[in-house]
Amino acid sequence: MNVTIEENRSHPRLPDLLGAYHLVNQAEKGNAVTAVAELPAVYRGEAEDPAAVFTADTVLLATPAGADLPAGCVVLKAPREGRAPEIKRLWVAPEARRRGIAKALMAEALRRAAASGAAAVRLTVWNWREEPLALYRSLGFEAVASWDERPDLLCLEKTLERTAEKARETVREETARGTAREETARGTAREETAGPTDSDRVERLTPDEVRAHASAGLAALLVDAVDGGASVGFLAPLAVREAAAWWSRVADEAAGGTRDVWAARGPGGTLTGVVTLVRATTANGRHRGEIARLLVHRSARGRGLGYRLLATAEAHAAATGLTLLVLDTQTDSPAERLYRGAGWTAAGTIPDYAADPAGVPRATTLYYKRLG
Template sequence: MNVTIEENRSHPRLPDLLAAYHLLNQAEKGTPVTTVAGLPAVYRAEAEDPATAFAADTVLLATPPGDDLPAGCVVLKAPYEGRAPEIKRLWVAPEARRKGIAQALMTAALRRAAASGAAAVRLTVWNWREEPLALYRRLGFETVASWDERPDLVCLEKPLDAVERLTPEDVRAHASAGLAALLVDAVDGGASVGFLAPLEPAEAAAWWTGVADETERGVRDVWAAQGPDGRLVGVVTLVRAGAANGRHRGEIARLLVHRSARGRGLGYRLLATAEAHAAATGLTLLVLDTQTGSPAERLYRGAGWTAAGTIPDFAADPAGVPRATTLYYKRLG
């Protein structure tokens, strides 16, 4: 099910969604009210004027396919006083539940948090809300020490993968282990990244050693993501055009996320990191190519990239079968 996610704290549907959330919340807490006017002041303000109440925050809405109006919402609160950003007000209208909308909203919120550079995300949930609690645990949230002393409230936190730029020495140090493993995993998973299966770890390591040389010459930049256990779980590289008339341009190459780390917005975060660096260093145009119909296309389209065209039989997949490739570009600034 393809749920449409939009960021809009001023959407006319949002007050109704927030009102329904707060009215049910009050009923579950044993202090029911029948109208928005009866809500505590802080909740009433959110339902009556969410654009003002969440002026500093990210508000996401989800619309199921075929519908005209959003059926769910979530708020990613801006971090303050050094605390991790907090996810709040996750709500899906009863008639639209069990269609993946809540997970789509959470995934989008986690992507926004990761792209902002946050090290973790936190949230609270009443212990009687079994389905939301199960969803949060599936997404990797764990119970932590309470920062809210209200009875029956569970405090959860999810660490986000740390994305760091690698020096040439870093690339060489990781070439035969973490980086090679990422490349082998991608080929084993069917990704068309320039190699045929089976890819031997030694061949993968040799390729990364060459990348270290390019990094040393200033031709390629590399960023890698480490999981909470320190293992490399993702990587992306940015290659700068060498021709004098193309120095405004760069190419995103080898965006890899280990299969065990997918579904938590890491690809989006790696891509956003490379894009931000490209813009900060004067590049105004980025290009890339990816196998037509691959899951990566959804990532690039969702990140604002534009398809420029498709070339049939451009490159063989790991099994050696020629596949079409779609070219993408993105203007920066």
């Protein structure tokens, strides 16, 4: 069955799904209530305002082919205090079950956890919930020492290195079969930016790695964005040399600890996307960061790579103590849909704030997201 997965903690359908989850869960525990308003406060808050409760987390929804609204959801909690990320609130509406929706949600949650660099992911499940428990075990989760002492609650964990190795084996098999991969060269760059594959992986770049890729893959991504009309601080045509010089300055900021850089790599190590997180340096702003230069090559779009890059930066920001993120983007641009879908809130619009690559002044919308 075809299922569309999206990240959106503000989706109007989400409160209904979470409310149904908690009502059933309370009934199974012998504490049945008839309405969301009667749930314990901690659960009621999730059902009434999930965008506020899960502000630092990844909320995924699944919509079956031909349906108008999502039929299932899952939450990937951001890692905190050195603990592995945790999967919570897996729920599929009863009328949509046994169609692979839960498995699709879990697969995407695991993929995003691996993309964020996590070595493992964990979850809890009541021992009487046989179907979810069978699903988790089929995905490689194993029982571990309990971190939650409630009776009848099982604690499970999955090591993600196995998932990464499986992806590498898949790539090798596809290569052996002669699977074609479209590659697009940009300027004089030695490193090519390849079309997306399931093996695209997101990883943090060291300052030296940023310098090494500045004149090749990173410059190609920036030039491609400007050529595609993105308002990212440059006018067209953008020379590779100018793009490389900008990334060299970014490498210096990374070395100084004020900017973090993540890149998405294709199967051959080629770069398909990038995002940076800039930390405020003023004494009264050290709780704040800015998402800057979220770029996905035009040949790699349409497969959720932008969401993965953004989620990785958000998770790292939360794990390192930041509580607020900000960004700005051209008003009515495709990027706005991504940010709104990922739970960002528009703070306001400034007319004629920045020129587009053609030099025409355009409005800019400011966004923010609370992480804690």
